[in-house]
Amino acid sequence: MSSSSSAAETWDALTVDPALLTPMMQHYVELKRQYPQAILLYRLGDFYEMFFQDAYIVSRELELVLTGREGGAIGRIPMCGVPHHAFERYAAQLVAKGYALAVCEQMEPADQAKGLVRREVTRVITPGTVLEEELLKARQNNYLAAIVRLKDLRQPDSPWGLAYADISTGEFWVCQSAGAEKLEQELARLQPAEVLLPVEDGLGLNLVRPRDPQALLDLPGQYGYTLRPPEPFELSVARANLLQTYRLGSLEGLGCAGLPLAIRAAGGLLQYLEETQKNLIQEKGLHCLLQPPRTYQLTDYLMLDPQTRRNLELTQTIREGAFAGSLLWVLDQSRTAMGGRALRRWLLQPLRDPEPIQARQDTIQELLDHPSLRTRLGSLLDSLYDLERLANRVGSGTANPRELVALGSSLSKLPDLADLVADAQAPLLQSLQRVDPALSDLGRLIERTLLPSPPPLLTEGGLIQAGVDSELDRLRQQVEQDRQWIANLEKIERERTGIPTLKVGFNKAFGYYLSISRAKAHQVPDNYIRKQTLTNEERFITPELKEKEARILTAQTEINQREYELFLQLRLQAGSQAEPIRQVAQTIATIDALLGLAEVAVQQGYSRPKITRDRRLWIEQGRHPVVEKSLPSGLFVANSVRLGSPEGPDLMVLTGPNMSGKSTYLRQIGLIQILAQMGSFVPAERAELGLCDRIFTRIGAVDDLATGQSTFMVEMNETANILNHATEHSLVLLDEIGRGTATFDGLSIAWAVAEYLATQVRARTLFATHYHEMNQLETLLPNVANFQVVVKELEDRIIFLHQVQAGGADRSYGIEVGRMAGLPKPVIKRAKQVLELVEKHSRIGLGLRNQGRNQERAQGAKKNPPEQEQNPSTEQLPIFPDIG
Numbered sequence: 017m018s019s020s021s022s023a024a025e026t027w028d029a030l031t032v033d034p035a036l037l038t039p040m041m042q043h044y045v046e047l048k049r050q051y052p053q054a055i056l057l058y059r060l061g062d063f064y065e066m067f068f069q070d071a072y073i074v075s076r077e078l079e080l081v082l083t084g085r086e087g088g089a090i091g092r093i094p095m096c097g098v099p100h101h102a103f104e105r106y107a108a109q110l111v112a113k114g115y116a117l118a119v120c121e122q123m124e125p126a127d128q129a130k131g132l133v134r135r136e137v138t139r140v141i142t143p144g145t146v147l148e149e150e151l152l153k154a155r156q157n158n159y160l161a162a163i164v165r166l167k168d169l170r171q172p173d174s175p176w177g178l179a180y181a182d183i184s185t186g187e188f189w190v191c192q193s194a195g196a197e198k199l200e201q202e203l204a205r206l207q208p209a210e211v212l213l214p215v216e217d218g219l220g221l222n223l224v225r226p227r228d229p230q231a232l233l234d235l236p237g238q239y240g241y242t243l244r245p246p247e248p249f250e251l252s253v254a255r256a257n258l259l260q261t262y263r264l265g266s267l268e269g270l271g272c273a274g275l276p277l278a279i280r281a282a283g284g285l286l287q288y289l290e291e292t293q294k295n296l297i298q299e300k301g302l303h304c305l306l307q308p309p310r311t312y313q314l315t316d317y318l319m320l321d322p323q324t325r326r327n328l329e330l331t332q333t334i335r336e337g338a339f340a341g342s343l344l345w346v347l348d349q350s351r352t353a354m355g356g357r358a359l360r361r362w363l364l365q366p367l368r369d370p371e372p373i374q375a376r377q378d379t380i381q382e383l384l385d386h387p388s389l390r391t392r393l394g395s396l397l398d399s400l401y402d403l404e405r406l407a408n409r410v411g412s413g414t415a416n417p418r419e420l421v422a423l424g425s426s427l428s429k430l431p432d433l434a435d436l437v438a439d440a441q442a443p444l445l446q447s448l449q450r451v452d453p454a455l456s457d458l459g460r461l462i463e464r465t466l467l468p469s470p471p472p473l474l475t476e477g478g479l480i481q482a483g484v485d486s487e488l489d490r491l492r493q494q495v496e497q498d499r500q501w502i503a504n505l506e507k508i509e510r511e512r513t514g515i516p517t518l519k520v521g522f523n524k525a526f527g528y529y530l531s532i533s534r535a536k537a538h539q540v541p542d543n544y545i546r547k548q549t550l551t552n553e554e555r556f557i558t559p560e561l562k563e564k565e566a567r568i569l570t571a572q573t574e575i576n577q578r579e580y581e582l583f584l585q586l587r588l589q590a591g592s593q594a595e596p597i598r599q600v601a602q603t604i605a606t607i608d609a610l611l612g613l614a615e616v617a618v619q620q621g622y623s624r625p626k627i628t629r630d631r632r633l634w635i636e637q638g639r640h641p642v643v644e645k646s647l648p649s650g651l652f653v654a655n656s657v658r659l660g661s662p663e664g665p666d667l668m669v670l671t672g673p674n675m676s677g678k679s680t681y682l683r684q685i686g687l688i689q690i691l692a693q694m695g696s697f698v699p700a701e702r703a704e705l706g707l708c709d710r711i712f713t714r715i716g717a718v719d720d721l722a723t724g725q726s727t728f729m730v731e732m733n734e735t736a737n738i739l740n741h742a743t744e745h746s747l748v749l750l751d752e753i754g755r756g757t758a759t760f761d762g763l764s765i766a767w768a769v770a771e772y773l774a775t776q777v778r779a780r781t782l783f784a785t786h787y788h789e790m791n792q793l794e795t796l797l798p799n800v801a802n803f804q805v806v807v808k809e810l811e812d813r814i815i816f817l818h819q820v821q822a823g824g825a826d827r828s829y830g831i832e833v834g835r836m837a838g839l840p841k842p843v844i845k846r847a848k849q850v851l852e853l854v855e856k857h858s859r860i861g862l863g864l865r866n867q868g869r870n871q872e873r874a875q876g877a878k879k880n881p882p883e884q885e886q887n888p889s890t891e892q893l894p895i896f897p898d899i900g
């Protein structure tokens with residue numbers, strides 16, 4: 017970096033002495049000090065410029081050239097700019113990286129300014145308050161969250177309150193709970209774009225970007241935090257804010273009256289929006305942008321921790337982080353973006369109450385039974401726009417003409433939608449039968465008022481249909497006549513002057529003119545006034561021509577103004593219906609998501625699972641939804657499972673060679689349970705499933721380099737988490753616990769973990785392992801059963817059958833798999849010798865060879881399970897009785 021720029025690096029717009037700056041830079045610095053937390057984009061002609069530290073940040077983040085500009089006595093100051101027409105693209109990148117932006121516009125044309133051009137910050141965009149369509153992901157919510165915690169969350173069971181909202185759709189939720197782990201789970205589910213946090217010194221550093229080294233120690237570092245002053249988060253202030261915003265007398269109806277931390281978080285969130293969205297809400301208040309908060313409890317839903325979401329590849333694959341290959345990729349056949357968002361929410365937050373699950377199932381069933389309804393519903397949904405986000409665009413008064421047209425065309429289709437489901441039986445479908453007449457009227461009004469393809473700008477006319485407004489029609493007619501007069505002028509003047517090459521032209525500088533070649537210029541009549549002389553032509557005007565032109569211009573300005581006013585009236589009228597639009601949008605989103613699930617069920621042959629209130633996990637001929645779809649049709653081998661019923665085992669020890677399909681089997685069971693609890697049909701011939709409270713997974717080895725933990729440490733952390741939190745209603749999927757350390761340590765841990773899960777927790781567990789010694793557990797505990805994925809052994813190779821059968825495998829075939837992978841022959845030969853020796857001499861091998869003799873004792877232990885439950889000291893099972 018040059019010496020001048022390194023000097024510049026020390027300049028700080030927040031501390032620089034304004035006396036050293038030009039008047040314009042003084043103004044910049046003044047604004048920057050009002051928005052210290054944001055990057056200030058300062059409009060200069062066709063560019064948004066950034067100066068001082070912002071110039072460095074933006075040039076680094078967007079890989080743009082860092083330049084400089086004379087700043088006054090101070091000399092050159094660093095500068096970086098983006099062209100105004102590319103604003104949205106650059107803004108999207110900065111917001112995605114967690115920056116807040118303050119956008120300063122020119123409020124008057126530079127050539128009309130007396131002195132300094134008037135400039136103002138017209139909006140502040142923060143990652144959680146984005147409304148612009150271009151900056152939002154269509155099929156994902158964009159959440160702003162607020163957290164209130166009483167003390168450091170690293171202290172056990174520390175209570176917290178959470179509020180979150182998506183201001184592009186109007187959703188607003190609150191909850192209150194305790195314990196850092198649960199809060200982390202909620203944040204991982206929501207992936208908030210921005211988290212608000214009250215802090216005592218909230219005005220110092222007030223933006224902590226994702227992965228900022230200064231991150232708050234008791235909160236996950238992958239989110240961006242905006243530190244806020246504490247007052248709006250105080251209970252009395254927050255409560256008053258909620259009551260006032262939603263014009264309520266009490267919070268009882270919202271269900272959060274007794275949840276002070278949730279109320280505080282909600283109040284802080286509302287106040288932040290009031291502050292940052294001033295422009296949007298000034299006339300109407302925040303209730304037009306956000307629905308009243310809905311209260312939920314974590315126990316209303318199947319809890320999925322971040323590892324489980326990742327391991328089961330619910331929304332993205334583990335390896336590439338890609339959407340293709342995830343469960344959502346298979347499931348999402350929704351036609352609208354709002355349906356896509358609903359489905360994603362359901363997948364990340366499956367239900368635990370059988371009733372709403374059955375309501376979704378009933379809808380899917382009815383759609384399955386009526387193929388023509390599916391087809392017609394599908395094509396109607398295809399023609400609908402994102403009503404949920406459009407509701408908020410009109411509610412906030414930011415919708416452009418095209419968006420209003422989209423709203424109108426969607427609303428006027430509501431009666432057609434109602435007709436389609438007129439005979440429907442499922443209550444969710446029936447909820448589309450009642451169309452609020454105010455909405456279909458509004459749809460028709462918009463369609464009657466606006467032209468079908470208006471320009472994106474509001475001020476250039478071309479918005480309003482003929483016949484809507486008599487004054488507008490009169491002005492248009494007058495302009496039309498005057499234009500016609502000008503169009504005829506050419507013919508008339510050619511005849512009058514006898515100059516056949518005479519033309520009527522128009523340019524921005526002079527307006528209309530009559531053009532005549534220089535050779536004929538002497539023939540012009542007296543009333544022609546010469547305006548401009550070019551090489552080959554002379555340009556003239558006449559008083560009459562100018563008069564018509566002036567009339568056209570004035571009328572055009574009036575037309576534009578009138579159209580603009582009519583548009584604003586219409587938008588305001590639409591805005592007053594934001595809440596009913598939002599509600600119908602949510603119903604349509606639900607139906608769209610369910611129609612997509614019905615299509616998947618048809619295409620992939622899914623069946624309706626029976627939801628039970630017990631602990632059964634019965635799946636007949638289940639398949640992995642993603643692996644099945646990735647393989648040629650018919651190649652996936654279906655497998656069954658029966659766990660958790662009174663007569664069935666709780667814990668399955670699953671053995672089998674590498675590559676045989678153990679992980680796939682484990683995952684498919686987790687995925688089927690999630691599908692069932694989100695209300696979907698499942699890839700199985702039949703399934704009967706009790707509702708789970710949580711699904712835990714410990715699958716695969718992922719180094720958590722970011723936290724400096726080794727693979728084994730991560731594995732142990734995750735295992736500890738499972739043992740400490742699983743209940744008898746949980747489903748636990750464990751793949752190769754203990755393989756990250758020495759064999760004997762690993763086996764010992766695996767054994768103890770399985771034993772604890774089977775006897776203490778009694779969670780339904782699938783325990784895949786290469787330690788065949790674990791098969792002994794079956795002989796010792798009544799609720800453990802051995803299964804294996806079988807292979808066919810040929811003389812020179814093994815064939816993977818991917819079939820799960822009762823009984824434990826006695827071999828790993830690890831060496832065979834190594835040979836298939838191309839390990840050199842001498843290595844394979846030597847490995848076989850070593851294996852033989854190890855098996856002969858290891859304590860484990862010895863113990864297991866002796867186990868036959870201990871079978872009887874073991875059977876005795878098996879017959880007395882209640883005693884084991886009551887007295888933990890008897891649960892230590894005799895593994896090596898003859899040796900120890």
Ligand SMILES: Nc1ncnc2c1ncn2[C@@H]1O[C@H](COP(=O)(O)OP(=O)(O)OP(=O)(O)O)[C@@H](O)[C@H]1O
Nearest residue numbers: 651652653654673674675676677678679680681818
């Ligand atoms: N039921 C099945 N039907 C058809 N193919 C399958 C089936 N299960 C697994 N496979 C295929 O076998 C591959 C290996 O499966 P998986 O990763 O589940 O094996 P694994 O036993 O867990 O292996 P390892 O012990 O090495 O981790 C999968 O990528 C898939 O292509």
